[in-house]
Amino acid sequence: MKGRSALRQKDLIDDGPYAVYGASGIIGSMSTFQNGARYVAVVKDGAGVGRANLCSARTSVLGTMQALIPTEMVLPEYLLHLIRAMRLGDGFSGSTIPHIYFKDYGQRLVRYVSMADQERIVGMLGSIEDQIDILHQQNERLDTLVKSRFVEMFGGMKYESVPMGHLVAEIVAGTNVGGKQRPLLKGEYGVLKISAVTKGVFDASQYKVVEDVSSIKMVHPRKGDLLFSRANTSEMVGATAIVDKDCACLFLPDKLWRIDPTDEVNTVFLKALLSSSRMRREISNASTGSSGSMQNISMTKFRSLPAFLPPLALQQEFAAFVAEVDKSRFNLLKTYGSIIALFRVLFP
CATH class of the missing domain: 3.90.220.20 (DNA methylase specificity domains)
Known part of the structure; x- marks a missing residue:
């Protein structure tokens, strides 16, 4: 009840x-x-x-x-x-x-199921959840490691302040379109939801099916693209993720931008900069929207955000460090996938 x-x-x-x-x-x-x-x-x-x-x-x-x-x-x-x-x-x-x-x-x-089977399943799932908690803690430690490295490499140095627009070659917006919450069928297209980037990692499972795309100009996420959530709650506006594979059957909504950096900017560095606590505060402060609704940042305000541009070689050194950390993260994700598969056997 x-x-x-x-x-x-x-x-x-x-x-x-x-x-x-x-x-x-x-x-x-x-x-x-x-x-x-x-x-x-x-x-x-x-x-x-x-x-x-x-x-x-x-x-x-x-x-x-x-x-x-x-x-x-x-x-x-x-x-x-x-x-x-x-x-x-x-x-x-x-x-x-x-x-x-x-x-x-x-x-x-x-x-x-019977009470006895409920007790057995609850015991098994309790063990699974303990393992998931451990994996989440390990993943959080990896996130902290990357953030600490960013501060170590860039936080103590004095760089000339430049507008964010100096780091960005182009901003590409998606399309405002509705969809249905169901799995994609062969030949169909799905529009991404903002939840595809809110955790900081690209999640291609977060989409809605759009049955008629004949009049839609689709911007497909490609491997290496940096996606940015220009609208969300005040805490989540400005969330970013780097696409890990080409997704020809998906396309961007109007609330997600693809941010293309200039030749002097490394994508991994730019994501870390946009994810830093200082920049997230700047993004939140520059966003508008009434209380209880979506906050939104315009392209003009985004381009005017205060940023800095360290030497490309230093950015690439940071990106190489992140790549090593991501190898450990990949192993965690494989383990996590196996545990979730076991969970879904118990609860299909």
């Missing part, structure tokens, strides 16, 4: 011992509680939409969360894995803030 909540974070006064969950975990407390037993909470509005977490007994959730209360014959942990296997965040969005509600998935058929 599902629970209901109209609780708002601003209404919390931390006047009791009972925890209240939001999208990021426990965000406060109150003197009463909504749910007496353990349950699963799904983010139904805003950032992280579709994400599910297990919540303790005698707690509550904000109104942006949906509480799913298991029956007596369903373990809360098993329900959690069922919900996560449904990947609820895929394909659900709103015009400004993404939404997903119980009516969107409440009638889906799911795998039900």
Whole structure:
């Protein structure tokens, strides 16, 4: 069954011992509680939409969360894995803030097994999730290593400030077009979603199928292209990724740009520069949009961002270091793929 909540974070006064969950975990407390037993909470509005977490007994959730209360014959942990296997965040969005509600998935058929089998599966999946957590931690250490190297090589040196436009030969925008959330069939084309770059690594699985492309000028992602998200939330606007392979059946949306650097700029260096904390702040500050909606940066403002241009040889030295780190990252991704394949055997 599902629970209901109209609780708002601003209404919390931390006047009791009972925890209240939001999208990021426990965000406060109150003197009463909504749910007496353990349950699963799904983010139904805003950032992280579709994400599910297990919540303790005698707690509550904000109104942006949906509480799913298991029956007596369903373990809360098993329900959690069922919900996560449904990947609820895929394909659900709103015009400004993404939404997903119980009516969107409440009638889906799911795998039900005996309590004994639930306990066995939960144990196996717990071990898998532990391995995934370890891989995520290792990947984060690699990210930190690259960022530290960037600061070490470029952070302490004084370069003349130049506009970002001096580093960029051309900015190519995609096409504003809608699509359907389903797998591509042979001969079809898909438009990328901004989620294809938000994690900093190109994800070719993030697309929507466009059934009629006869009047569309398609910009296909090519191996080595630097993609830039010119529209997103204030935290994610300016996300970048380098395409790792040619994708002739995909094309860019209007919210993704292809940024072509000049001959004096290395693509890997430019991505690191755009991903640096200082530059992300500059991008966020230069972006516009009302509260709760997409933030957007124009090409004019992007070209005017304050940047710097170290010698090409130094940029290439940094890119060679990143290439070595990426070899370790590739091994992590192979291991991660094997673990996810095992997960999907248990939850097809």
